[in-house]
Amino acid sequence: MVTIGDVAREAGVSRSTASYALSGKRSISEEVRHRVEEAVRTLGYSPNAGARALATARTRTIGLLAQFYDDEFAPAMMQYIQGVSNVARDLGYDILLVTESDGRSALRRLTSTRMVDGIVLLNVAEHDERLPVLRAAAQPGALVGRPADCAGVDVFDLDFEEAGRQMVDHLYDLGHRQLLLVSQPEHVVERGGAYVWRLQNAAVEQARVRGIRLDTAFAPARQPEVGRAVGELLQAHPGVTGLLVNNEAAAAALPTVMHERGLTVPRDLSVIGRYSDEFARTFSLPYSAIESAPDRLGGMAVRALVRRIEGQTGHDDPHIVHYVSPELVDRGSTAAPRRRT
Amino acid sequence: MVTIGDVAREAGVSRSTASYALSGKRSISEEVRHRVEEAVRTLGYSPNAGARALATARTRTIGLLAQFYDDEFAPAMMQYIQGVSNVARDLGYDILLVTESDGRSALRRLTSTRMVDGIVLLNVAEHDERLPVLRAAAQPGALVGRPADCAGVDVFDLDFEEAGRQMVDHLYDLGHRQLLLVSQPEHVVERGGAYVWRLQNAAVEQARVRGIRLDTAFAPARQPEVGRAVGELLQAHPGVTGLLVNNEAAAAALPTVMHERGLTVPRDLSVIGRYSDEFARTFSLPYSAIESAPDRLGGMAVRALVRRIEGQTGHDDPHIVHYVSPELVDRGSTAAPRRRT
DNA sequence: CTGAAAGCGCTTACAG
DNA sequence: CTGAAAGCGCTTACAG
Numbered sequence: 001m002v003t004i005g006d007v008a009r010e011a012g013v014s015r016s017t018a019s020y021a022l023s024g025k026r027s028i029s030e031e032v033r034h035r036v037e038e039a040v041r042t043l044g045y046s047p048n049a050g051a052r053a054l055a056t057a058r059t060r061t062i063g064l065l066a067q068f069y070d071d072e073f074a075p076a077m078m079q080y081i082q083g084v085s086n087v088a089r090d091l092g093y094d095i096l097l098v099t100e101s102d103g104r105s106a107l108r109r110l111t112s113t114r115m116v117d118g119i120v121l122l123n124v125a126e127h128d129e130r131l132p133v134l135r136a137a138a139q140p141g142a143l144v145g146r147p148a149d150c151a152g153v154d155v156f157d158l159d160f161e162e163a164g165r166q167m168v169d170h171l172y173d174l175g176h177r178q179l180l181l182v183s184q185p186e187h188v189v190e191r192g193g194a195y196v197w198r199l200q201n202a203a204v205e206q207a208r209v210r211g212i213r214l215d216t217a218f219a220p221a222r223q224p225e226v227g228r229a230v231g232e233l234l235q236a237h238p239g240v241t242g243l244l245v246n247n248e249a250a251a252a253a254l255p256t257v258m259h260e261r262g263l264t265v266p267r268d269l270s271v272i273g274r275y276s277d278e279f280a281r282t283f284s285l286p287y288s289a290i291e292s293a294p295d296r297l298g299g300m301a302v303r304a305l306v307r308r309i310e311g312q313t314g315h316d317d318p319h320i321v322h323y324v325s326p327e328l329v330d331r332g333s334t335a336a337p338r339r340r341t
Numbered sequence: 342m343v344t345i346g347d348v349a350r351e352a353g354v355s356r357s358t359a360s361y362a363l364s365g366k367r368s369i370s371e372e373v374r375h376r377v378e379e380a381v382r383t384l385g386y387s388p389n390a391g392a393r394a395l396a397t398a399r400t401r402t403i404g405l406l407a408q409f410y411d412d413e414f415a416p417a418m419m420q421y422i423q424g425v426s427n428v429a430r431d432l433g434y435d436i437l438l439v440t441e442s443d444g445r446s447a448l449r450r451l452t453s454t455r456m457v458d459g460i461v462l463l464n465v466a467e468h469d470e471r472l473p474v475l476r477a478a479a480q481p482g483a484l485v486g487r488p489a490d491c492a493g494v495d496v497f498d499l500d501f502e503e504a505g506r507q508m509v510d511h512l513y514d515l516g517h518r519q520l521l522l523v524s525q526p527e528h529v530v531e532r533g534g535a536y537v538w539r540l541q542n543a544a545v546e547q548a549r550v551r552g553i554r555l556d557t558a559f560a561p562a563r564q565p566e567v568g569r570a571v572g573e574l575l576q577a578h579p580g581v582t583g584l585l586v587n588n589e590a591a592a593a594a595l596p597t598v599m600h601e602r603g604l605t606v607p608r609d610l611s612v613i614g615r616y617s618d619e620f621a622r623t624f625s626l627p628y629s630a631i632e633s634a635p636d637r638l639g640g641m642a643v644r645a646l647v648r649r650i651e652g653q654t655g656h657d658d659p660h661i662v663h664y665v666s667p668e669l670v671d672r673g674s675t676a677a678p679r680r681r682t
Numbered sequence: 683c684t685g686a687a688a689g690c691g692c693t694t695a696c697a698g
Numbered sequence: 699c700t701g702a703a704a705g706c707g708c709t710t711a712c713a714g
Binding site: 056 | 691
């Protein structure tokens with residue numbers, strides 16, 4: 001292994017000079033800098049990450065904690081990871097990806113051993129058990145998803161309340177008066193997936209404000225159960241003209257369900273979902289949807305995190321709680337209802 | 342930050358004794374070991390990863406290089422990553438996930454700075470440009486996917502030739518005499534996705550051996566283009582009674598295509614794919630398929646890699662090239678053909 | 683069974 | 699503008 005000592009010898013300077021020549025942290029004569037760079041090239045030197053981490057107390061690595069729950073739809077997760085990963089790289093950081101089920105011990109391991117300079121948490125629950133660990137850690141943290149208590153971390157999330165209102169109003173404005181909202185499985189809510197009821201509560205309230213009817217239901221997150229469940233829901237709610245889908249698996253199953261029941265969108269039913277454009281493409285979903293912007297949210301979280309790591313955000317600067325405003329991507333799956341209820 | 346020095350002082354022993362007490366690398370009196378463990382607990386000590394890496398020349402981290410190509414189906418990738426990640430954790434390793442498009446420079450960065458003890462490569466191409474870098478590195482490497490030259494690395498892949506033969510024979514045995522194989526987009530092949538033509542060549546050859554007709558076609562990897570393409574293919578091949586699908590996106594699009602054309606499986610068409618069971622569930626695919634076993638392959642790669650890292654495999658021990666035998670998961674989508682050609 | 687010391691490969695005040 | 703030295707927090711031969 002070639003070390004900075006080898007480089008220094010080859011260039012005929014001291015190790016400190018070699019180090020400074022490479023970091024640029026103090027002025028170096030043009031000639032020496034050149035000799036050092038030359039030596040680096042001929043020897044094929046690159047600094048040892050562990051040694052540098054030890055000396056600087058920085059690893060240039062970010063811990064990314066993601067969990068793949070059986071009742072959450074895996075393809076939807078992937079995009080958050082990609083968003084985080086891409087932006088991190090742009091900022092010069094690598095990603096330590098942890099997917100183990102015991103997030104608390106994983107988080108403790110990464111932070112207490114100083115493997116990482118900061119933490120990004122995905123699948124954040126209302127009362128996330130990883131949060132106390134994260135707050136106790138020396139490293140800063142950024143979350144995608146909003147917990148009940150946002151103290152001590154930067155938080156980024158879609159504005160699910162606004163999303164719920166927007167979905168209701170969009171259909172209301174078209175003339176719909178009887179709606180059905182299909183959410184993630186109840187189990188997600190119980191685990192603390194607060195966004196589910198955040199969207200739902202806001203939708204229910206908005207329906208009340210508008211004076212229209214909105215029924216709500218949970219549906220499984222796995223195929224093929226979800227398809228069957230959605231079919232049964234449509235059957236049980238014959239008067240519904242507008243369907244809101246806050247459940248990726250249900251959205252993915254919907255084309256088949258509609259086919260089977262001989263229904264056409266938006267002629268027989270207006271549909272509006274909540275998922276990303278990438279997700280829509282992957283599953284060929286022809287439904288208008290509130291864009292969930294996973295890559296954008298992941299990227300924002302990393303950027304805020306790196307700002308804290310690098311001290312551009314003061315240690316006492318207030319933490320951010322940022323809501324991304326929902327945007328409706330129109331794919332033509334909504335129209336005025338054919339029949340009035 | 343609490344160091345091993347603090348632990349030693351608290352326990353009233355030397356730093357080396359504290360270290361040995363924790364590592365168990367030499368015998369320690371029961372009493373001292375107890376005092377050290379007590380000190381660790383009261384101080385909340387955990388070793389600094391960078392310092393340990395520097396002293397031991399081991400990071401207990403594995404680099405995982407994955408690329409998300411536009412023309413490969415992202416949900417299919419995810420499972421390899423999960424397989425690698427889960428097994429790595431079981432073996433006590435963390436995963437540094439790299440998804441950047443320039444795999445060569447990423448690989449160089451990870452290996453030359455000694456951030457990782459070994460490398461797992463996904464999306465391996467026939468002439469993968471990352472391989473020369475990997476061979477030149479000090480760390481061992483394991484691949485999921487077989488390149489033309491397997492020297493210097495451990496290789497794990499599905500036996501795509503056997504898969505092709507098996508798919509043909511399965512339909513042949515049922516009485517089919519006119520088949521169509523839909524593969525990944527030609528672009529994947531051009532980039533070096535050799536498994537595509539490996540399966541195809543073997544299928545073509547097997548059809549020749551059996552004396553039956555097998556047409557081949559490429560299809561896009563994105564929705565909705567792939568659905569349209571598959572529909573047109575079925576139209577252009579009216580005599581076909583058996584469809585082989587080596588293209589995840591095409592498989593995912595198929596239910597809709599069949600619906601649109603009013604075709605029933607297996608009454609009007611027998612279908613056999615090549616994808617994982619998890620993938621089948623995610624997309625509700627009712628088609629029998631050769632299991633692509635992504636988690637198993639990923640896990641095998643990590644296990645072999647760790648064996649090399651930890652020196653259980655000698656440096657000169659021959660490298661492994663392991664083919665997983667294809668297994669057909671029967672979902673009832675094949676039957677004897679209704680009409681003879 | 684235990685301790686004092688060297689060394690892993692960097693960075694960065696301190697001195698000139 | 700440059701060098702000698704200390705220090706980051708570990709592990710592990712060396713000595714007893």
